[in-house]
Amino acid sequence: MGALTLSNVTKSFGATDVIKGVDLEVNEGEFCVFVGPSGCGKSTLLRIIAGLEDASGGAVTIDGRDVTLLPPAKREIAMVFQSYALYPHLSVRDNMGLALKQAGVARAEIAAATDRAAGMLALGPLMDRRPAELSGGQRQRVAIGRAIVRTPKLFLFDEPLSNLDAALRVQTRIEIARLHRDLGATMVYVTHDQVEAMTLADRIVVLRAGRVEQVGAPMELYNDPANTFVAGFIGSPQMNFLKAGALGMRSDSMGVRPEHLAISRGTGQIAGKISHVEKLGGETLVYVMTDGQGLLTVRLFGEHDYTVDEAVGLTPDLSRAFHFDAAGLRMR
């Protein structure tokens, strides 16, 4: 029995179908990440789980209980929003304690729970401030703290890190991962950030236009994508898709990750000219305009001094290549 089960959940806004039948099982204690392009329905699906949006069809089960018709407060969930959504008129302490107060928990118990959560997130010195007196990172920590205090069956996160700057994002990401380990709670996390998905998830759910494309552990999706969409979506920089016919293969297209494409100044299987080079220190990205295969990306480790307009040859590592048919489905 899973901590969260979605059975054939659909959602339409008027005539537009946004969620087109999603089935999903999230196990107890699992960190599940929803990824997908903008507008594919990640937030809508999360809001249906939370009960903030009614599903047009299907059922939502949390911890074995059918909650499809229950209001959000009765679902024993907690949610962290991108915009923090702290109550502006309450202190940090009261923000964190409000849900328990609403549920009629004794005051001493609320204080104990808030202090425990504050300890986990190092919020101690901020407890009596108002949200307006906190920085963005502190506000998001308070919002996470508010979620912890309730000890919910299920944590929901909707792009919680998108409003933070790069350094803070890494720090908060690590904090969330640590919390997940310490609490052992079930979490559902929406993001469009590759790195967050790969580093945090036990399992990734790739969504496209309201449908689940593939579900699997990060490395499963990376090493064994089901179709061109997942192959292109997971991994950064994006996978190269080559016209397989031109290379004498029987598949329609062949996917090769930038790190599995060898480059040499001599000749290769595919000839081309360098159109751009990005040097990142630890790695170098070379963009090659090829004859017949379009623009391909090559990822090299360490520093390399390729220059623009140099003629090069590319050779794909065929043992690591993926083959897809005309419909974009993987051929094994």
Next chain:
Amino acid sequence: MAQARSHFGRSIAAHAVLLTYTVIALFPVFVIVINSFKSRKAIFSEPLAVPTPATFDLIGYATVLKQGDFFQYFQNSMIVTVASLFFVLLFGAMAAFALSEYRFRGNLMMGLYLALGIMIPIRLGTVAILQMMVASGLVNTLAALILVYTAQGLPLAVFILSEFMKQVSDDLKNAGRIDGLSEYRIFFTLVLPLVRPAMATVAVFTMIPIWNDLWFPLILAPAESVKTITLGSQVFIGQFVTNWNAVLAALSLAILPVLVMYLIFSRQLIRGITAGAVK
């Protein structure tokens, strides 16, 4: 440095424009107030002069306070204005919240219907209103005025407030729902404080026409015990002789409460509210 100076210059220009406007706008009020402290002869000989010991006279105030039940009028006006304002803001905000927050069939139509009242003056319905008030026995009560003014103020209140409520963060309301707040708590403790500046604007726009209205008090509540101050002041304006001292004194006194209420609301308008709720 040059930039600082040009900034300074622009600020002077802006202040000059604003001060000129203030002087023009306040001039009639100023004339009313200074003349209310002068004798009748001085009002007519030198209307723009400030009162001097020779021309200073409180006869106007004395007349006003002696004749008629001025404090009663004052109290009536206060009750009608404050009660109408309260109901307009309460019901207006609630209707605006429903229109902006909930998706239901006929939402848009309902919004348009409620906004229609902005364009159609309520006075067109005076006869029907009077008939209703007679039928329900509300003629010559303050309740009649409060009901009419509430109806008069609602369309603009709903229109302005629903625009502002659309801008309140959905995440904030949803966080409240997840934490188990009722829709009423969400409305009163989360949404209303965030639209306080809009509420203050609506309050000012609603209050002034109510305080100044002569039409409905004259028709619906002309009895002595329920006269408003605007109606009460009319006794000094006669067909043949107008007691200018008394009229000016009554007007000066009538300005005061409006001024006080305006000051209360404008502080709300300016107060930097709730930074940091979101973002």
